[in-house]
Amino acid sequence: MVRAEDDSALDRAARAMAAAGVDALLVGPGADLRYLTGYHALPLERLTLLVARADGDHRLIVPRLERPRAEAAEPGVPLVDFAETDDPFKVAAAALGGLERGRLGVGDRLWSTFLLGLQDALPAAAWSRASAVTRELRMRKAPAEVDALRRAGAAIDRVHARVAGLLRPGRTESEVGRDIAELIVAEGHDDVRFVIVASGPNGASPHHETGARALAAGDAVVVDIGGSVDGYCSDSTRDYVIGAAPAGYADAHAALEAAQQAARAAARPGVTAESVDAAARDLLTAAGYGELFVHRTGHGIGLEEHEDPYIVAGNDLVLEPGMAFSIEPGVYARGRWGMRLEDIVVVTDGGCERLNTRDLAAVEVAA
Amino acid sequence: MVRAEDDSALDRAARAMAAAGVDALLVGPGADLRYLTGYHALPLERLTLLVARADGDHRLIVPRLERPRAEAAEPGVPLVDFAETDDPFKVAAAALGGLERGRLGVGDRLWSTFLLGLQDALPAAAWSRASAVTRELRMRKAPAEVDALRRAGAAIDRVHARVAGLLRPGRTESEVGRDIAELIVAEGHDDVRFVIVASGPNGASPHHETGARALAAGDAVVVDIGGSVDGYCSDSTRDYVIGAAPAGYADAHAALEAAQQAARAAARPGVTAESVDAAARDLLTAAGYGELFVHRTGHGIGLEEHEDPYIVAGNDLVLEPGMAFSIEPGVYARGRWGMRLEDIVVVTDGGCERLNTRDLAAVEVAA
Numbered sequence: 061m062v063r064a065e066d067d068s069a070l071d072r073a074a075r076a077m078a079a080a081g082v083d084a085l086l087v088g089p090g091a092d093l094r095y096l097t098g099y100h101a102l103p104l105e106r107l108t109l110l111v112a113r114a115d116g117d118h119r120l121i122v123p124r125l126e127r128p129r130a131e132a133a134e135p136g137v138p139l140v141d142f143a144e145t146d147d148p149f150k151v152a153a154a155a156l157g158g159l160e161r162g163r164l165g166v167g168d169r170l171w172s173t174f175l176l177g178l179q180d181a182l183p184a185a186a187w188s189r190a191s192a193v194t195r196e197l198r199m200r201k202a203p204a205e206v207d208a209l210r211r212a213g214a215a216i217d218r219v220h221a222r223v224a225g226l227l228r229p230g231r232t233e234s235e236v237g238r239d240i241a242e243l244i245v246a247e248g249h250d251d252v253r254f255v256i257v258a259s260g261p262n263g264a265s266p267h268h269e270t271g272a273r274a275l276a277a278g279d280a281v282v283v284d285i286g287g288s289v290d291g292y293c294s295d296s297t298r299d300y301v302i303g304a305a306p307a308g309y310a311d312a313h314a315a316l317e318a319a320q321q322a323a324r325a326a327a328r329p330g331v332t333a334e335s336v337d338a339a340a341r342d343l344l345t346a347a348g349y350g351e352l353f354v355h356r357t358g359h360g361i362g363l364e365e366h367e368d369p370y371i372v373a374g375n376d377l378v379l380e381p382g383m384a385f386s387i388e389p390g391v392y393a394r395g396r397w398g399m400r401l402e403d404i405v406v407v408t409d410g411g412c413e414r415l416n417t418r419d420l421a422a423v424e425v426a427a
Numbered sequence: 428m429v430r431a432e433d434d435s436a437l438d439r440a441a442r443a444m445a446a447a448g449v450d451a452l453l454v455g456p457g458a459d460l461r462y463l464t465g466y467h468a469l470p471l472e473r474l475t476l477l478v479a480r481a482d483g484d485h486r487l488i489v490p491r492l493e494r495p496r497a498e499a500a501e502p503g504v505p506l507v508d509f510a511e512t513d514d515p516f517k518v519a520a521a522a523l524g525g526l527e528r529g530r531l532g533v534g535d536r537l538w539s540t541f542l543l544g545l546q547d548a549l550p551a552a553a554w555s556r557a558s559a560v561t562r563e564l565r566m567r568k569a570p571a572e573v574d575a576l577r578r579a580g581a582a583i584d585r586v587h588a589r590v591a592g593l594l595r596p597g598r599t600e601s602e603v604g605r606d607i608a609e610l611i612v613a614e615g616h617d618d619v620r621f622v623i624v625a626s627g628p629n630g631a632s633p634h635h636e637t638g639a640r641a642l643a644a645g646d647a648v649v650v651d652i653g654g655s656v657d658g659y660c661s662d663s664t665r666d667y668v669i670g671a672a673p674a675g676y677a678d679a680h681a682a683l684e685a686a687q688q689a690a691r692a693a694a695r696p697g698v699t700a701e702s703v704d705a706a707a708r709d710l711l712t713a714a715g716y717g718e719l720f721v722h723r724t725g726h727g728i729g730l731e732e733h734e735d736p737y738i739v740a741g742n743d744l745v746l747e748p749g750m751a752f753s754i755e756p757g758v759y760a761r762g763r764w765g766m767r768l769e770d771i772v773v774v775t776d777g778g779c780e781r782l783n784t785r786d787l788a789a790v791e792v793a794a
Contacts (some may be wrong), residue, residue, distance in 0.1 A: 102634055105726075105733050125722045128632035128761075145741050172542040173535035173556055189540055265495035267469055325565075355492045356511045366472050376511050383680045394495075 068110060069197065071095045076112035078260045083162035083189045085112040086152070086178060088170040091363035092194045097135035101126070103142040107148040107174055110137065111155040119155040121148065127344050149181040153337045158183065164188035188202060195368040199360060200382040203293060206406050209302060209361065212294035213404050213415030216247040216285060220298050223283050224245075227300055227425045229275050232293055237270035240285055249287030249294065253365055254283035256297075263398030273299060273300055277427035278302035280397040282390075286365060292363045295386055296404035305427025312391045313399055315347035316418040319389040320401045323357055323371075327387065327405055327412040333375040340389040341373075349391045360387040361404055383407045384415075435503060436463045436564065437479060439565040444481035444773055450529035452479040452521070452557045453545060457563045461658060464502035467495070474515040474541055478502065486522040488515065489768035493509075507727055510599040511788035516591050519791060522695045523549065532557035545764045562735040567749040573657060573773050576728065579661035580771050580782030581724040582615040583653060587665050588615075590650050594667055594727060596642050600632055603732040604637035616654030616661065620732055622662075623651035624643040630765030633722055633757060647764040660732045663718075663783045664769035670794025677789075679758045680766055682714035684787040687768040690724055694754065694772055694779040700742040707756040708740075714756045719751035725753040728771055750774045751782075 073096055077085065082334050087093050089101035106123035108130075109270050122130045124141040131139065142151050160186045161251065166175055168191045179187065201209065209347065228396045237255045237307070241404055244252045259269040263282040275281065284297035287342050318406040319340040326339035339355040344353045358371035362386050371385055388402030403416040440463055454477040458467035464487065468475045473490035475497075485740070491508040492556065498506065509518050527757035528551045533542055535558045568576065568761050591611055594601050604622045609711050611619045626642050630649040632784040665746065666680065688705040693694045693706035704724040711720045725738035736744050738752055755769030770783040771781065 125633045129634055132632075144739055166538035166539045166543065168538060171535060171537040172533045172537040173538040173558070174558055175542055176515075176533065178556060179554075187543060187546075191540070191545060232527060266492045267496055372511055 064339050065243050067101070069095050070118060070136065073193060074114055074116050076306065077112070078195055080193050081163060082161045082165045082188065082193055083114050084156060085110070085165045085167070085193060086170065087112065087167040087190055087194075088174060090167065090169045090243070091218055092190060094363055095194065095198055097133065097137055099130055099133040099135045100291075106184060107152070107177075109152055109170075111152065113156075113159070117399070121151050121155060123148075142213050148178040152178060153181040160184055162186070163188065165193055171204065192369070198261055199226050199368045200360055200380060201362060201406065202382070204287070205362065206382065206384065207404065208290045208292035209294075209404065210415050212249065212287065212289040212292055213296070215289060216244070216287065216294035216296045217416055217418050218247040219243045219285060220283070220296060223298070224300060224423050224425050227281060227302060228276060228426055229277055229302060231261070232272055232274050233270040235261055236275070240283070244285060245285040245312055247291055253286045253288055253293055253295075253393070254284075258282040258398060260286075260397065262397050264392040264394045266392065266398070266400070274375050275302055278306055280309055280399060280422070281396050282400055284400060286372060286401060291363050293363070295361055295365055295402065295404060296418075297388060297400045298418060298424055299399045299401065299422040302425045305422070306397050308393065309397060309422075312393075313350060313422050315349055316345055316389055316391055316399055316401055318347075319343045320387060320403070320420060323387045323389065324403070324405060324412065324414065326353065327379065327407060328410065329379055329381055329407055331379055333369045333371050333377045335380075335381060336387070337371045337373055337375075340387070342352070342393065344389060352391045352393060353389055354392055357367070358388050360385045379407050381407050432543045434707070437485060437503065439564055440479055440560060441481055441483050443563055447560050448530060449532045449555065450481050450526045451523060451559060452477070452532045452534070453537065454479065454557055454561075455541060456566055457536045458565070458734070459534050459557060461730055462561065462565055464504055465503045466497055466500035467658075468497070474519070474544075476519055476537075476541070477514070477561060478519065480523075480526070485660065487494045488518050488522060488654065488677060490515075495666040506773065516544040519545060520548040523552075527551055528760070529553070530555065532560055543689055543779050551618065558735070565729055566735045567747060568729060568751050568773065569749070573749065573751065575659035576661075576771065577782050579654065579656040579659055580663070581723070582656060583661035583663045584783055584785050585614040587650070587651060587663060587787055590665070591667060591790050594642060594648060594669060596644055596661065596669060596794055599639055599641050600626055600629070600637040601639060604640070607650070611654040612651060618655055620653045620655055620660055620662075621650065621651075625649040625651075625765060627764065628762050631759040631761045633759065633765070642669055645673055647673060647676055647766060647789070649765050649767055651769060652766060658730050658737045660728050660730070661729055662732055662769065662771060664755060664767045664784075665785060666766045666768065666789040667792055668789050669792045672707065672789070673764050675690065676764060676766070677758075679716060682711055682716055682790050683758055683766055683768055685711040685714075687754060687770070687787060690754045690756065691770070691772060691779065691781065694746065696746055696748055696776065698746055698775055700736045700738050700744045701740050703746075703754070704738050704740055704742075707754070711756060711758065719760060720756055721759055722757065725755050727752045734769070735736050746774050746777050
């Protein structure tokens with residue numbers, strides 16, 4: 061686990077809470093917990109809950125049988141455990157003593173069964189999203205975090221360098237996907253986060269994963285893959301074509317490459333997130349592909365594959381150095397083919413650094 | 428995906444809602460959604476939400492770019508999609524027209540960010556857990572579901588048959604874990620759900636996964652593994668010993684085997700879930716190991732690894748045919764060793780059927 065800075069993330073969270081008028085954060089297993097304490101907790105039906113208070117009186121509530129794992133993570137917070145037959149919401153309410161009418165920020169991914177239990181136990185509290193506080197910390201990456209993202213980006217580039225050799229007519233998407241998953245680990249990731257191999261018409265469904273479809277000559281193939289290094293994610297998409305490209309593909313891909321470059325050129329400190337989206341979208345719209353670019357241009361990345369800042373119309377967040385996000389315009393011709401080009405960038409003092417540096421051209425594979 | 432019965436799960440859910448006084452269920456990606464519609468949705472920061480109404484006027488709300496995946500699942504519900512810049516909570520509120528003051532059951536694992544958005548959009552509604560309805564359906568497995576669990580159970584037994592050959596002194600838990608993960612797929616699972624290889628003192632942490640610790644002579648090793656077949660999970664634990672067992676281990680394991688058999692003998696229609704827990708616990712307590720049995724005796728299993736019914740003190744649910752759950756007493760000697768014996772059983776008309784049938788004795792491996 062890469063810690064963001066020398067002073068503790070919990071100290072910074074407590075200051076951010078005080079500034080935001082939030083009295084406590086209630087955070088379950090996931091990226092916020094890992095960021096704040098280093099504890100990589102299992103998502104379980106038993107409650108694990110960090111109570112991080114603006115006054116610094118934090119507690120980490122864990123099921124008794126998770127106590128050894130929690131202690132081993134050295135979370136820097138006093139542990140409170142509960143037995144199988146205890147009511148964990150009473151334990152949480154006790155840790156929130158004095159804040160019964162407080163403003164409580166709930167971890168965005170805490171399961172609703174837990175939020176409903178907390179709302180029952182604390183009926184007079186005011187509830188909001190913890191991310192209003194944690195995003196302000198997590199969105200601005202420290203040098204050690206950028207370094208982890210950089211290593212993950214280099215590792216996924218090495219995987220893409222080997223993908224063309226896996227794409228042979230007759231092989232199924234699933235077979236190729238299994239090979240890619242092995243390469244993601246072999247090239248230096250700690251785990252596989254996702255593998256999309258979307259061939260032919262499947263490429264027009266942006267979140268198609270893999271399936272039984274066999275690759276064939278004339279297929280365009282979208283390969284969108286990622287893993288994590290020291291908890292920080294990679295995520296890069298390249299396009300491959302087996303034999304001759306389908307009708308209309310080459311022109312669209314030229315426009316897509318230009319859109320990707322335009323968005324990257326737009327990404328710098330002081331501009332809004334939506335302006336980066338517009339840079340890609342305006343170019344594709346002018347080229348006649350606007351209707352086929354069905355998603356936002358990008359998403360932040362760090363301990364989560366998708367996190368703030370989102371590069372989307374309506375997001376007037378002003379970019380700052382240390383913000384990391386994807387730039388991934390796509391064009392989707394339903395029933396025929398899809399294409400997407402995705403790199404991760406980090407905003408620098410004067411522009412942005414690409415963490416993925418492979419050529420943007422569609423890679424031609426022999427049929 | 429195995430559908431539980433010929434009449435639709437949504438039809439049965441609508442009837443169960445009417446009986447429970449719930450006006451609608453709001454279900455995100457996960458097992459409830461898969462059970463009710465067959466749609467295996469991705470957990471995303473964009474809202475996917477099934478609005479299942481007691482009056483039968485259901486809707487499946489999806490982000491526009493997920494629409495192709497959702498349609499391919501043939502969910503049997505009209506789809507409503509929303510664009511990147513739309514407010515999905517307004518779309519959900521519209522699908523709940525007429526129920527603004529209704530009783531709404533929220534999927535237990537829906538992320539809190541979505542529940543908070545729904546609560547903002549529907550401030551006069553009364554909120555509860557969807558599982559109060561869905562557990563009543565999912566807890567009673569149909570024959571096709573039991574068959575999937577049976578196939579998963581047989582597959583994980585075949586993996587355990589090959590585990591002893593992987594446990595050699597000097598190999599790390601992580602290395603063994605990777606081999607087991609491959610075997611889980613090779614022996615017929617569709618995916619790997621979890622792999623616990625907990626050696627020596629790590630065995631005393633019930634949810635230790637795998638780590639860098641190298642196996643050594645004199646180690647007890649807890650191996651708790653599972654995958655899924657057609658969406659339904661396997662989950663079985665056996666104990667292994669490398670060379671000579673540590674002090675006190677053999678006596679404890681004999682008591683554990685007896686406890687496991689006692690709980691299995693107690694599991695039949697008409698008895699409570701807690702009575703099955705007591706059968707194992709009383710025996711271990713009488714043998715002097717009660718304090719070292721730090722968790723409940725079991726959990727239900729199906730589309731989720733852990734689901735209702737929980738086999739725990741305080742749960743007076745009366746068992747019925749078709750209920751499937753683990754029986755997994757354990758003994759944990761902190762700093763020294765752990766042991767756990769886990770089988771899945773399904774309640775039958777006269778008792779229960781074991782879905783895991785390997786011998787309970789600790790498996791001796793050459794040092």
